[in-house]
Amino acid sequence: MSQDSKAMPDNTGEMVPATIPELGRWLAANAKGDRRPVLPVGGRTSLGFGMPADPASVEVATSRLDRVVDYPARDMTVTVEAGCRVSAIQEALKMEGQRLPVDVPLAHRATIGGAVASDAGGPRRFGFGTLRDYVIGIRCATVDGRLFKAGGRVVKNVAGYDLCKLMVGSGGSLAFVTEVTLKLKPLPTSSAMGWACFDSGDTVSDLLGDLSTSRARPVAIELLGPKAARQLTAESRQALPVGPLLLGVAVEGNPVEVEWQVDVLDRELRAGGATDVTWARDADTKKLWSSLTDYQLGGESPVSIRACLRPSRTVDFVVAAIDAGVAVQAHAGNGVIHGHLPDDTIDATTAEEIIGPLRELAAKSGGQLVVERCESGWHDALSIWGPPRGDWPLMTSVKRQFDPDGLLSPGRGIEAAMQQLSDDGMDQQ
Incomplete structure (x- = not known):
């Protein structure tokens, strides 16, 4: 049996490529043939965000793309394939007295590709920033199998467009992250x-x-x-x-x-x-x-929310959330707040009664509130992304340039936000 045939989608609709060229060939064949929606998956720690996945989607798992490509410790950079577990990367760096100072939830499960796609982060963002500050090089595959790279393996590489920052936090909706180069920090004693x-x-x-x-x-x-x-x-x-x-x-x-x-x-x-x-x-x-770090995932909470607003308004939002019965954690120096609605939130209507006033407060505080996870069947009743923002048309344009037919990660990107607005009869600006 050939290596490619091992990686073809099985009865569960999952495809597991062993190499990056193999992934590119499969994506190219899919774009020219069946044109099935494609959902990149890593450790499956962030799949709850957005609308439910299209049942026709093929899950493309990165579990076999797990090589450490290059680790010149003296340069304080490391290049790894997207399927490397974050905890495994940290253990390898620890042997050289180094680390990636970004808190990734469930690091023993999370892959670096998934962490980059979801812009995972935690408490240390106040002192060290987020993955956008540490990804200095990236390799990706487009939905039709073309491979491209941006940045490089040295910290001072600044040539070309900064596609690295564009891919961080894109939710896998623009391209399939296959490899990343990260700059590192010394491990504290x-x-x-x-x-x-x-x-x-x-x-x-x-x-x-x-x-x-x-x-x-x-x-x-x-x-x-x-x-x-x-x-x-x-x-x-x-x-x-x-x-x-x-x-x-x-x-x-x-x-x-x-x-x-x-x-x-x-x-x-x-x-x-x-x-x-x-x-x-x-x-x-x-x-x-x-x-x-793991608290933001919410465990068994029926609905989890995230608000981003001016740091000076963080405490006001936290107090309002507590009064509404929400279990709340704030990265107070950054204005990023995670909340989990109470267990007695029995339906989407009850959830919206809690979320609505908090969303208005977030908007008045110069920010926004999104629903990160919710019970199955509640997505249509809840406004996952909230009211439209001025940057949505630009985001839509970028999405169409990378994925004009919307085959990559349907339901997770800007096109899903615009579709929900259309379904709700709201002005898309």
Whole structure:
């Protein structure tokens, strides 16, 4: 049996290429022949976003595209195929005292290609940014099998259009990510995470302003509501303070600088009105990082939402979400908020009654709210992407250039957002 025939779609509609050229040949044949919709899949940690997949879609899995192509540790870059598990990459980097400082949920399952396509990130985005800041080279396959590359394997490569940033967060709707080159950071030798309770949102807002000018340089600033705090305590098995609002700050570096920053931040938290402050260090922070990163996925929550707005309005949104019964986690320094609706949200109508006011608040705060996951059958009743924005026509134009027939990741990109607006009878601008 040939290698190509092993990779042909099986009875489940899944195709598993062993090489990038093989993937390109299959995509080209599909574009000229059956023209079936194509859904790239990696670790399947982000497939809940968007509308349900077309039943006729072929899932193209990257599980066999898992080679480390090049790792010149002295250059602090690594090139890997899209199917490499994020945790496996981090373990390989750790041996050289390096890391990719981006928190990817369920890293033991998530692939780097899927993480790039979904722009996965977590608490460390405040100190280190997101994958858009670390992908310096990328190779992709178009829906009709053409292979192309952008960027390169050196940090100072700036030639051509920055297609790397275009592909990050595209949801696999523009092209099939096959290989990425990432720039790296040194692995810290020490870390600490502090948690402080606050009784009012106004107090937290004032403190966040002060932290932005602190002499310390936290890599994460997290704000949790009571429900999220209880879940974090249970998942991490760490004793955390209990109160209406829980603010977390984290620092990393060598032991001396970490202890100095802990001292500075502890004084600032207490002076800012904290009613209780506790610190975890080094090994005790590992489970906290993991629980904070994975919390956004929502577990068994009927609906999960994500809001992005001005950081100065984060606390107002968090307080409103808590009042609505939402379990909420905010990357408070960045204005990114994850929320999970209560378990007694029994139908889409109830969910929309909670989401609607929060979506309006997000818009007034210079941002937006999207539904990341919801129960099967609720998609049509919920406005997944919310009202149209001014950049949607441009996004639609880009999509048509890459995938004019809409065969790649149907239901996950801008065309699905526009279609839902049309179905709802809203103005598409």
